[in-house]
Amino acid sequence: MTEHANPSPSRSKSRWRRWLAEAALVVVVLAGIHFWQTRDVSYGPAPALAGQLLDGTPVSLASERDKPVLVHFWAEWCPICKLEQDSIQALSQDYRVLSVATTSGDAAAVRAFMQREGLSFPTLVDEEGVMGRTWGIKGVPASFVIDGDGNIAHATVGYTTGLGLRLRLWLADR
Secondary structure (H helix, E strand, O other): OOOOOOOOOOOOHOOOHHHHHHHHHHHHHHHHHHHHHHOOOOOOEEEOOOOOOOOOOOEEHOOOOOHHHOEEEOOOOHHHHHHHHHHHHHHHOOOOOEEEEOOOOOOOHHHHHHHHHHHOOEEEEOOOOOHHHHOOOOOOEEEEEEOOOOEEEEEEEEEOOOHHHHHHHHHHHO
């Protein structure tokens, strides 16, 4: 039997400590990135958001009360947004979703993109990025979970899993 076959208890403890220290470092780095990316986004009461959806239906975030709503800013040209689009589509079947296509062209261009991709979630068009700037967005994708009182419960910039968004929506509904 070699010396490595049965490590000593002190060697095992050393490995666990090193592993925990590395895991803690990863968590700190990821938290730092999250806080840096969301440093300018809105918190507290959700800013106004209103307009016409791609199908012409008028919509206002102010009318979306009592249940949480996901406000999701995305762009047609954004590769990370494309990775998330199936999750947003699935979420829209179970939760209220209001998406904003920012700097992605006019309504016809956004409509054509969504049809090509098989997407049907409610979408406002923000051709010039004005709505995004109002919400403090400097990059996409950006997701905001608005609670039933109209306050921003969670804000995320960058890729977020569908499970992560579901969890945030569930927490906002408690």
